[in-house]
Amino acid sequence: GQNIDQPTEMTATEGAIVQINCTYQTSGFNGLFWYQQHAGEAPTFLSYNVLDGLEEKGRFSSFLSRSKGYSYLLLKELQMKDSASYLCVSLDSNYQLIWGAGTKLIIKP
Amino acid sequence: DGGITQSPKYLFRKEGQNVTLSCEQNLNHDAMYWYRQDPGQGLRLIYYSQIVNDFQKGDIAEGYSVSREKKESFPLTVTSAQKNPTAFYLCASSTLTGTDTQYFGPGTRLTVL
Numbered sequence: 001g002q003n004i005d006q007p008t009e010m011t012a013t014e015g016a017i018v019q020i021n022c023t024y025q026t027s028g029f030n031g032l033f034w035y036q037q038h039a040g041e042a043p044t045f046l047s048y049n050v051l052d053g054l055e056e057k058g059r060f061s062s063f064l065s066r067s068k069g070y071s072y073l074l075l076k077e078l079q080m081k082d083s084a085s086y087l088c089v090s091l092d093s094n095y096q097l098i099w100g101a102g103t104k105l106i107i108k109p
Numbered sequence: 110d111g112g113i114t115q116s117p118k119y120l121f122r123k124e125g126q127n128v129t130l131s132c133e134q135n136l137n138h139d140a141m142y143w144y145r146q147d148p149g150q151g152l153r154l155i156y157y158s159q160i161v162n163d164f165q166k167g168d169i170a171e172g173y174s175v176s177r178e179k180k181e182s183f184p185l186t187v188t189s190a191q192k193n194p195t196a197f198y199l200c201a202s203s204t205l206t207g208t209d210t211q212y213f214g215p216g217t218r219l220t221v222l
Binding site for chain 1: 149150151152197199212213215218
């Protein structure tokens with residue numbers, strides 16, 4: 001079966017760094033997305049990885065290891081507005097998105 | 110401004126009534142999608158369409174219907190056959206390159222009383 005695993009909830013402090021991990025098992029693989037979703041709002045795109053390695057985009061970075069079926073999202077210099085759910089999404093061999101349940105990130109002052 | 114619109118933001122209906130949720134995009138995207146999101150769960154695909162007058166069932170199509178008469182519009186009808194229709198409904202669109210990002214509308218929160 002197809003499955004995405006990520007922690008349900010994490011807590012971090014404003015100004016700190018947090019890493020949100022994701023493991024995936026899908027039928028084939030055509031890349032991995034990370035989306036941010038604030039409560040009651042639609043998801044917004046953060047990153048897409050299809051090759052192994054780290055992609056940096058400002059305060060956010062995303063890492064992929066295809067051999068391990070593993071990705072992480074790294075958030076630096078955390079701000080209160082980063083409090084949201086972070087969704088790990090795999091693109092399978094049929095180009096269908098497989099959505100994780102999301103990690104709720106709580107930022108404390 | 111280009112984007113996807115969904116209306117209304119909140120919708121209330123009595124049990125047994127059909128209800129249609131609207132989704133419009135002016136991004137010139139070929140593909141459009143409907144998802145359902147329940148608390149603590151990931152998005153689940155209801156229907157998708159890659160071309161006008163054609164659409165495909167997703168993982169949870171039972172109790173729902175769609176139409177794609179225009180490229181810009183992809184309305185979703187929640188029928189009385191849907192056993193648990195109260196949820197957050199999200200519409201998205203993308204180009205057809207397969208790996209392209211999906212862009213989402215603001216969502217409609219449907220509550221069936």
